[in-house]
Amino acid sequence: MTTMIAALERLRPVRRTRTTNARRRESLTALGMATPAVVLLVVFLVVPVTLAFALAFTDARLVSPTPARFVGLRNFTLLFEDPVFYKSLRNTAYFAAVVVPLQAGLALVLALLVNAKVRGVNFFRTVYFLPVVTSMVVVSLLWTFLYRQDGLVNHVISALTLGHVDGPDWLGDPSTAMPAIILMSVWQGVGFHMIIWLAGLQTIPAELYEAADLDGATRWHRFRHVTWPGLRATRTFVLVTITIAAFSLFTQIRVMTQGGPLDSTTTVVHQAVHTGYDQQQTAYAAAISLIFFVLVLSVSLVQRFLTREKD
Amino acid sequence: MVFRTRRLAGASVAVAAATALVAGCASGSGSTSGADGDTLTLWTHNAGNSAELDVVKKIIKDFNTSQSKYKVKLQAFPQSDYNSSVVAAASANKLPCLLDVDGPNVANWAWGGYLSPIDVSGSEVPLSDQLASTVGRYQDKVYGFGFYDVSLAFFARKSVLDEYGIRIPTMDKPWTKAEFDSALAKLKKSGKFEYPLEMGTGGTGEWWSYAYSPQLQSFGGDLIDRDGYKTASGTLDGKGSVAWATWFQSLVSKGYMAKKSGADPNKDFLAGKSAIQWDGSWNAAKNAEKLGDDLAIIPPVDFGNGPRIGGASWQWAMSSSCSNKDGAQAWLKFSRQTKYFVDYAKATGTLPGTEAAAKQIDGYQPGGKYNVLVQFARKYAVVRPVTPAYPYISTEFEKAAKDILSGADPKSALGQAAKDIDNNLKTNNHYSD
Numbered sequence: 001m002t003t004m005i006a007a008l009e010r011l012r013p014v015r016r017t018r019t020t021n022a023r024r025r026e027s028l029t030a031l032g033m034a035t036p037a038v039v040l041l042v043v044f045l046v047v048p049v050t051l052a053f054a055l056a057f058t059d060a061r062l063v064s065p066t067p068a069r070f071v072g073l074r075n076f077t078l079l080f081e082d083p084v085f086y087k088s089l090r091n092t093a094y095f096a097a098v099v100v101p102l103q104a105g106l107a108l109v110l111a112l113l114v115n116a117k118v119r120g121v122n123f124f125r126t127v128y129f130l131p132v133v134t135s136m137v138v139v140s141l142l143w144t145f146l147y148r149q150d151g152l153v154n155h156v157i158s159a160l161t162l163g164h165v166d167g168p169d170w171l172g173d174p175s176t177a178m179p180a181i182i183l184m185s186v187w188q189g190v191g192f193h194m195i196i197w198l199a200g201l202q203t204i205p206a207e208l209y210e211a212a213d214l215d216g217a218t219r220w221h222r223f224r225h226v227t228w229p230g231l232r233a234t235r236t237f238v239l240v241t242i243t244i245a246a247f248s249l250f251t252q253i254r255v256m257t258q259g260g261p262l263d264s265t266t267t268v269v270h271q272a273v274h275t276g277y278d279q280q281q282t283a284y285a286a287a288i289s290l291i292f293f294v295l296v297l298s299v300s301l302v303q304r305f306l307t308r309e310k311d
Numbered sequence: 312m313v314f315r316t317r318r319l320a321g322a323s324v325a326v327a328a329a330t331a332l333v334a335g336c337a338s339g340s341g342s343t344s345g346a347d348g349d350t351l352t353l354w355t356h357n358a359g360n361s362a363e364l365d366v367v368k369k370i371i372k373d374f375n376t377s378q379s380k381y382k383v384k385l386q387a388f389p390q391s392d393y394n395s396s397v398v399a400a401a402s403a404n405k406l407p408c409l410l411d412v413d414g415p416n417v418a419n420w421a422w423g424g425y426l427s428p429i430d431v432s433g434s435e436v437p438l439s440d441q442l443a444s445t446v447g448r449y450q451d452k453v454y455g456f457g458f459y460d461v462s463l464a465f466f467a468r469k470s471v472l473d474e475y476g477i478r479i480p481t482m483d484k485p486w487t488k489a490e491f492d493s494a495l496a497k498l499k500k501s502g503k504f505e506y507p508l509e510m511g512t513g514g515t516g517e518w519w520s521y522a523y524s525p526q527l528q529s530f531g532g533d534l535i536d537r538d539g540y541k542t543a544s545g546t547l548d549g550k551g552s553v554a555w556a557t558w559f560q561s562l563v564s565k566g567y568m569a570k571k572s573g574a575d576p577n578k579d580f581l582a583g584k585s586a587i588q589w590d591g592s593w594n595a596a597k598n599a600e601k602l603g604d605d606l607a608i609i610p611p612v613d614f615g616n617g618p619r620i621g622g623a624s625w626q627w628a629m630s631s632s633c634s635n636k637d638g639a640q641a642w643l644k645f646s647r648q649t650k651y652f653v654d655y656a657k658a659t660g661t662l663p664g665t666e667a668a669a670k671q672i673d674g675y676q677p678g679g680k681y682n683v684l685v686q687f688a689r690k691y692a693v694v695r696p697v698t699p700a701y702p703y704i705s706t707e708f709e710k711a712a713k714d715i716l717s718g719a720d721p722k723s724a725l726g727q728a729a730k731d732i733d734n735n736l737k738t739n740n741h742y743s744d
Contacts, residue, residue, distance in 0.1 A: 059738065059739075061739070062398055063398060063401070063419055063420065063422075063423035063425070063699075064423055065422060065423055065424040074738070078734065078738070083727070145574075169570070169571070172570055172571050172717070174717065174718075258515060258713075259710075260710075260713050260714070260717060261713065261714070261717035261718075262714050262717045262718065262719055263714075274706075277395070278702075278706050279702065279703050279706050279707075279735075280419075280702055280703065281703075281735070
């Protein structure tokens with residue numbers, strides 16, 4: 001016993017210094033752990049993004065015998081005179097405006113369905129999630145065939161209407177191309193957000209539902225007053241991620257329509273890639289990217305403001 | 312604990328240093344490369360095309376054993392990634408000594424400083440023996456040469472044309488626009504073909520400029536005013552071009568041609584879905600095998616300015632950053648032997664670049680069943696505009712042509728393309744520097 005006390009007393013002065021020591025050590029550890037991620041982020045994100053912003057004010061080209069020169073706002077003046085750019089903006093907004101509510105809503109419905117405690121629910125969870133783990137390029141190629149004039153979609157339509165309706169050439173008609181891509185994109189992405197909603201649903205304590213049942217709440221009331229408020233954090237996350245994903249629509253367009261027909265499916269990101277690589281206009285593409293960045297940032301900030309904690 | 316923290320910090324620093332090192336290596340390094348002493352690197356787009364790749368390999372092997380000074384080392388890329396690999400390598404100053412380049416890109420890459428002019432005088436086959444379209448020239452200098460070219464032609468079944476009383480045209484008397492239109496009308500009226508004409512409208516990329524700009528030229532239009540390559544306005548949206556676009560659009564609106572053809576247009580033609588196919592010479596052998604003597608290889612329609620086809624295919628070149636130009640030229644000269652012209656054409660089913668080679672290839676020799684394709688290339692070929700702006704022009708033309716098929720007003724679609732091209736030329740100072 002005495003030896004223990006003696007030992008403790010001997011430790012005491014050491015312990016005092018230990019707090020500062022430990023803190024220093026802790027921050028060293030933190031620094032050590034953060035360094036790899038920070039370095040990678042700086043090298044592969046911050047530097048390229050800064051470079052891209054700088055390039056937007058030059059005449060940089062993909063293939064060029066001369067180094068890039070500063071040209072001020074020339075790329076932006078050209079951009080604001082470019083009719084395709086306005087179509088890209090309009091199509092991107094259209095896509096986002098439809099996809100965000102549709103995909104989020106459908107995902108929530110699916111999540112509520114597969115949250116039911118019935119046998120075989122895992123099967124449905126897997127089925128709904130399958131498109132998400134399939135490559136978008138593969139999905140787009142397959143749907144390109146489905147959407148053909150003589151494709152499966154039109155065969156089904158024809159069979160269901162007993163041959164009275166001949167479906168359009170979905171991707172070849174300016175009025176149906178974008179809706180067709182929206183439908184496919186929602187089908188592909190809905191599983192992912194279903195899982196997020198599902199995770200949110202399972203954080204809601206079961207006691208709340210029991211209490212609601214005791215109070216004689218209807219199914220709708222249970223959803224309105226227990227489930228919906230319980231999903232507040234999830235809601236914000238789903239909203240922001242779908243919005244950003246919708247704005248960056250590219251792969252489907254590149255594979256399925258290349259922006260056509262008649263620019264009905266060109267999007268901001270597709271235009272940036274097309275001008276930057278296919279047309280070698282690096283600086284012009286950088287200007288488009290800069291505007292895209294500002295656009296996404298401001299929409300995200302507005303969403304963040306609208307969904308903030310109000311207390 | 313202290314020890315562990317230090318180790319972690321140390322490891323992080325090491326990782327960071329390694330990353331920086333890798334990044335540094337990629338961008339740093341001298342201004343010349345592509346060779347390690349007398350070992351030269353060679354890039355080709357043929358990774359997915361084993362027949363052609365085998366010829367490249369054979370030439371390299373022959374070259375490496377024919378002398379002991381230089382060694383050529385092959386690196387093959389899939390065609391879809393090839394151009395972007397070259398552009399990336401050029402910006403990192405890592406171009407190989409020897410590389411192949413698609414004909415229409417020669418001017419762009421030469422202007423961009425990727426390529427160095429070559430001197431192949433004294434090789435077995437002189438440049439003057441070649442089809443003009445297989446020599447890549449820019450500003451009076453030779454930057455590349457190809458072993459073969461391809462040609463466009465209409466393919467049809469003689470029996471089908473006879474059945475509907477359609478004259479089988481010859482080079483002396485090709486179809487006129489009126490004749491062609493009435494032939495399509497007859498075929499359409501028969502009800503046997505949903506779309507009698509197949510022109511591969513489902514394709515993307517360079518196919519559009521390659522396949523349809525010769526028709527534009529036959530109408531009297533062009534992609535750009537070739538006098539100085541300073542403006543497209545007045546040419547691409549001029550009278551001849553608008554006439555072409557109106558006709559092109561009418562093919563779809565009259566139901567002669569699909570707005571977007573199937574995944575494999577040649578298969579559809581061979582299956583009898585279409586009566587006449589506008590396609591490349593690369594399918595001639597396959598068509599002949601399937602249809603035998605029934606196959607008609609038909610010259611392009613004369614829309615007023617004579618029949619036209621596009622010229623120039625893949626060519627060999629030397630990079631400007633090559634550190635061993637003597638070695639690179641030695642390889643280029645060595646490869647210019649008639650036997651290799653023969654090997655290439657046989658392996659790829661393309662048109663041999665010289666007459667001497669054509670004589671040695673069954674079917675392509677004078678009087679052979681495919682010789683007419685060589686004649687097309689000799690008489691009708693128009694090289695795509697030799698300007699660094701070509702890649703841009705080509706994408707604009709593709710977009711305009713697609714829009715026209717989708718129903719855009721021909722004059723305004725071409726007008727917008729011409730305006731975009733002129734803007735591009737202006738902001739790039741007409742590619743003069």
